[in-house]
Amino acid sequence: MDLKPTESELEILQVIWKKGECSVRDVHDELSKNKDSGYTTTLKLMQIMHEKGLVVRNTDAKTHLYKALISREQAQQGALDKILSTVFKGSTSDLVIQALGQHRASRDELDAIRNFLDKFDGGQDKE
Structure with missing residues (x-):
C-alpha cells in the first residue's frame, strides 16, 4: 500500500486513530480546538480520503x-520514506543526527534508541 496522506489528511487521521470511528462533526470539532477550518472543508477532505x-x-x-x-x-513509514529520500537524499545518519541535534530526547528515548541500535548492530554481519 503506497498511500501518502497530505498534512491535512494526517491531522484528520490523528483524530480518527485517537477516537476510532468518527463522524465528520467529531473530527471537525477536534480540529477546531487548534485551528480555524470550516466544516465543509473537513467534509470534503474526508470524502477525498x-x-x-x-x-x-x-x-x-x-x-x-x-x-x-x-x-x-x-x-x-510513508512520511519517513519521503523525507529520507527528498530532504536527506537517502542518508539515514544525516536524518538521525539532525533529529537528535534539534530535539532534546528524554533519557528513556535515548535508552530505547541505544537498545535498538544494539539489536540492529547485533544482526549485522561482522567483518
Whole structure:
C-alpha cells in the first residue's frame, strides 16, 4: 500500500486513530480546538480520503462514520520514506543526527534508541 496522506489528511487521521470511528462533526470539532477550518472543508477532505482509500465510511446510520484504513505506523513509514529520500537524499545518519541535534530526547528515548541500535548492530554481519 503506497498511500501518502497530505498534512491535512494526517491531522484528520490523528483524530480518527485517537477516537476510532468518527463522524465528520467529531473530527471537525477536534480540529477546531487548534485551528480555524470550516466544516465543509473537513467534509470534503474526508470524502477525498475515502476515495483515496485512507478511510472507510460506514453508511448504515444517518450519520456516516469514518474509520482509518491506514495505520499510524504505515503513515509514519510513508512520511519517513519521503523525507529520507527528498530532504536527506537517502542518508539515514544525516536524518538521525539532525533529529537528535534539534530535539532534546528524554533519557528513556535515548535508552530505547541505544537498545535498538544494539539489536540492529547485533544482526549485522561482522567483518
